């Protein structure tokens with residue numbers, strides 16, 4: 001199998017290689033590789049790279065596909081010439097049939113590819129072209145059939161080569177084909193670049209095979225949307241929308257309520273349990289899993305996180321790489337950073353930030369806290385504004401807090417530090433020494449109270465201002 005991904009994407013007017021532009025939260029090329037991998041093993045997939053090859057390779061290397069370098073990009077036909085040269089150098093014989101995909105046709109489904117291959121073998125064709133009839137065929141190569149309903153194709157004509165009688169031809173070439181490898185390879189040297197783009201067109205192979213009496217057939221995709229290409233940002237955003245709509249429809253079919261689904265951004269791999277409610281303008285990204293009967297309120301962004309059942313995420317929360325137990329309540333405006341583990345029924349409230357922190361079952365940090373590198377037990381009350389001072393300017397240190405402890409508001413816990421089970425920390429404390437189980441620690445300056453001081457001062461000022469004799473200040 002081959003995936004053509006060497007092109008620059010001139011029409012995008014972008015410095016980023018076209019196949020690395022994202023739709024549905026993932027690079028175009030990754031979508032295509034994913035579909036391809038359902039049919040063959042990764043090491044049988046030849047990815048043809050060229051423009052910014054290193055960057056493209058790095059972005060998809062983990063998929064395990066093979067790379068073939070097309071140093072200068074002289075068109076899709078030239079991409080196949082480069083592949084042919086590469087395969088001829090390798091020890092293994094080339095595959096008998098070759099499925100060729102385009103790296104910029106990302107919505108293609110594995111089922112459609114399987115059906116194309118099956119049809120190709122059944123028809124004993126030299127070339128089988130996946131086609132579609134979209135609402136607007138402008139810009140695509142057109143597939144001309146021998147007769148209206150006949151499977152046989154006579155040629156593929158690129159948009160800029162269409163002659164007046166062909167301009168209305170409705171059936172487009174998807175850029176996805178199945179070839180008998182030997183038949184394809186026998187025609188590659190005959191391609192010419194004498195055309196509107198000055199490129200070697202793979203599409204010209206169709207007419208060359210037909211001229212040889214070989215069978216070239218077309219297989220129409222069930223839905224045109226699946227084979228739409230991504231040549232401009234506007235086309236990509238259209239595909240993105242289609243992909244998001246598929247994701248929200250899939251979740252709604254599984255019992256998830258999504259208000260105004262068109263405003264939500266939900267990646268394809270996200271899983272959500274039944275009876276969870278997702279409010280408008282929510283983003284669920286990456287490998288996120290959400291249980292059932294949760295409520296995700298507006299303007300929250302949940303990325304690579306796992307939420308149990310019955311979790312409430314109030315407005316404006318940001319979660320990344322977090323784990324949240326059943327029945328927990330977050331926000332509004334809580335920020336859970338990587339390795340935050342929030343226990344069942346725990347609360348992380350208004351403007352609290354957590355990082356690499358475990359908060360035990362039923363513990364509450366409801367207001368304005370920073371909890372980093374901490375292990376906090378169950379049933380702990382973390383008062384408003386508590387801060388774990390985890391960083392000494394050079395290294396990070398950890399804080400541990402035992403079950404049932406009470407940390408008074410506005411306390412700073414200077415790590416490394418341990419607060420024992422059931423211990424109390426007085427409000428406004430700066431804690432620098434461990435607090436044993438059940439103890440009370442107060443780490444703040446003693447309060448000095450001067451009776452009447454404020455009243456007297458006020459009186460003095462009034463007196464010197466207007467010299468009134470009957471003010472209470474005279475009772476000094």
Ligand code: UD1
Pocket residue numbers: 004005006007008019048050070072073074075076077078079102103104105139140141142156158172173174175200201202203228229231
């Ligand atoms: C191509 C088809 C057109 C079809 C359309 C479907 C040709 C000549 N035309 O046009 O009939 O309707 O796809 O989307 O094939 N690439 C390389 N090396 C190159 C040039 C391109 O690897 O030298 C890759 C690109 O990265 C891209 C794919 O091949 O992924 C298609 O190339 P592109 O330039 O987008 O072709 P289209 O003009 O869309």
Ligand code: CA
Pocket residue numbers: 104229230231
């Ligand atoms: Ca294209």
